[in-house]
Amino acid sequence: xxxxxxxxxxxxxxxxxxxxxxxxxxxxxxxxxxxxxxxxxxxxxxxxxxxxxxxxxxxxxxxxxxxxxxxxxxxxxx
Amino acid sequence: xxxxxxxxxxxxxxxxxxxxxxxxxxxxxxxxxxxxxxxxxxxxxxxxxxxxxxxxxxxxxxxxxxxxxxxxxxxxxx
Numbered sequence: 001x002x003x004x005x006x007x008x009x010x011x012x013x014x015x016x017x018x019x020x021x022x023x024x025x026x027x028x029x030x031x032x033x034x035x036x037x038x039x040x041x042x043x044x045x046x047x048x049x050x051x052x053x054x055x056x057x058x059x060x061x062x063x064x065x066x067x068x069x070x071x072x073x074x075x076x077x078x
Numbered sequence: 079x080x081x082x083x084x085x086x087x088x089x090x091x092x093x094x095x096x097x098x099x100x101x102x103x104x105x106x107x108x109x110x111x112x113x114x115x116x117x118x119x120x121x122x123x124x125x126x127x128x129x130x131x132x133x134x135x136x137x138x139x140x141x142x143x144x145x146x147x148x149x150x151x152x153x154x155x156x
Contacts, residue, residue: 006119021120021143030139032132034123041084041119042099045112054110061108065099 001046001054004077007067008039042066051078079124079132082155085145086117120144129156 009015018036025033044061046054058076067074087093096114103111122139124132136154145152 008119008121018120024143025139028139028142030135030142032125032135033139034125036123037121039119039121041086041117042096043086043115043117045114047110047112057108057110061103061106061111064106064108065102 001049001051001078003044003046003054003058005042005044005058005062005066006039006075006077007042007062007072008075009037010071010073013071039072040066054078079127079129079156081122081124081132081136083120083122083136083140083144084117084153084155085120085140085150086153087115088149088151091149117150118144132156 015037017038021036021038022033025036044058046057048054055076055078062074062076063069093115095116099114099116100111103114122136124135126132133154133156140152140154141147
């Protein structure tokens, strides 16, 4: 079973990396970019066929490793 | 206008980071994880209201900066 986990910064958390990308895009001549915020995406192959069990394991994975829940949100798509 | 750009490794390209995450998840007791591949996600705020123009600019942004098109694919969602 394929799952996708997207981890993004919470609103209000500064994103220096995103700011750097904005500046670089402007200097590369890419117009119209008002703001950029970078996050992580994990494409996870889960064994078994039970979506509920997979979601529970992926939630544990996010809480323990994939996301820093103090400053990041995570979203699990099965 | 909000857009999301997802950059992932092409099939067949080794992902040592993903392998490391797999190992860590197993050792943290998260079960059922067969494989993990990590990518990047960019939440971009575009000025203007023309989706076609925004898509063209975002494609240029991916080709120039956000993705290494030799080993990565990118997907633009407006």
